[in-house]
Amino acid sequence: MKVLFAAGESRWPIWEAPLRAAIDEAGLEIDLVLDADPAEVEAMIYAPTNASAGTTNDDFAPYVNCRAVLSLWAGVEKIVGNQSLTQPLCRMVDPGLTQGMIDYVVGHAMRAHIGLDRVLATQDRWEVVVPPLASERPVAMLGLGALGAACGQALAGLGFPVLGWSRTAKDVPGITCHHGPEGLRRVLEQAQIVVLLLPSTPGTENTLNAETLSWLPKGAAIINPGRGPLIDDEALLAALETGQVGQATLDVFRIEPLPQDHPFWAHPNVTVTPHIAAETRPTSAARVVAENLRRLRDGEPLLHVVNRAEGY
Ligand code: NAP
Secondary structure, three states, rough: OOOEEEEHHHHHHHHHHHHHHHHHHHOOOEEEEEEOHHHHOOEEEEEOOEEEEOOOOOOOOOOOOOOEEEEEEOOOOOOOOOOOOOOOOEEOOOOHHHHHHHHHHHHHHHHHHHHHHHHHHHHOOOOOOOOOHHHOOOOOEEEOHHHHHHHHHHHHHHHOEEEEEOOOOOOOEEEEEHHHHHHHHHHHHHEEEEEEEOOOOOOOOOOOOOHHHHOOOOOOEEEEOOOOEOOOHHHHHHHHHHHHHEEEEEEEOOOOOOOOOEEEEEHHOEEEOOOOOOOOOOOHHHHHHHHHHHHHHHOOOOEEEOOOOOOO
């Protein structure tokens, strides 16, 4: 099977060895190439090469014999609307990426929970502020997919009551699950920490806006490693001004890199991280790619196929 690495020449040195190792490990006969006659390509390993562009305009039409496009990225909003892409599109669900996201979310949730910023800012005085126990600090997990469920369960394992929210009804052990528009209010009304792990779709844009932010208990912390458009920036800044939101840790933005003159940079209660919450890890992710190539060879259903109508 001829498989095209269409994730950019600059990424080839990082990915070539892990992909070849995973392909060998899976016992697959694959001709993995950086360049090919499009008509000969049977599957494509893909990531946008112009990552800063809003959407990719890559033309998939010439790949008439390509049976699957395997994304190296978990978020597929840049490619999902591409009309020339008619093949099944699989997004990345990688154990390494998931572990990285758990590390990020648990770290920043614990930072908000124990008031670490205040502790660091009061190193010149004896100021006693005892945080509540984790069991007294409800956390909202917006999105209960591969990442939201794993992060929610990690927080539940530390004792936090975790309220989850998804589009469709879910049953995730350790998490009190809600769904749909009415579920969002129930979750936010209780949440002292809100984590956003939703995909960027028309249905999730501005999930946190002036109205939904007003449902939170005063002083709640927001952690957004999902996507920038999930939050109305102006509404968040206004909620930070009034103290309705106590602090926000933001990893993703409508424009990336975040423009230098954006008010988030200077805001004392905003922490900006440069889209580093969770990277796809080549060694573990290459095995996921190889498993999907094996399934393609054996005519089995592919893993992590994107629902094009829903956009994720
Ligand atoms: P996923 O498995 O597709 O899960 C998405 C979750 O969002 C699902 O629970 C889904 O509900 C829910 N959802 C979608 N639309 C919704 C709506 N309109 N209302 C309520 N819930 C909705 O995705 P994932 O792998 O967990 O990844 C989540 C996102 O994390 C990615 O899309 C990406 O944007 C982001 N991400 C960020 C980084 C980073 O470094 N910052 C790294 C990787 C991923 P259902 O369960 O009902 O379908």
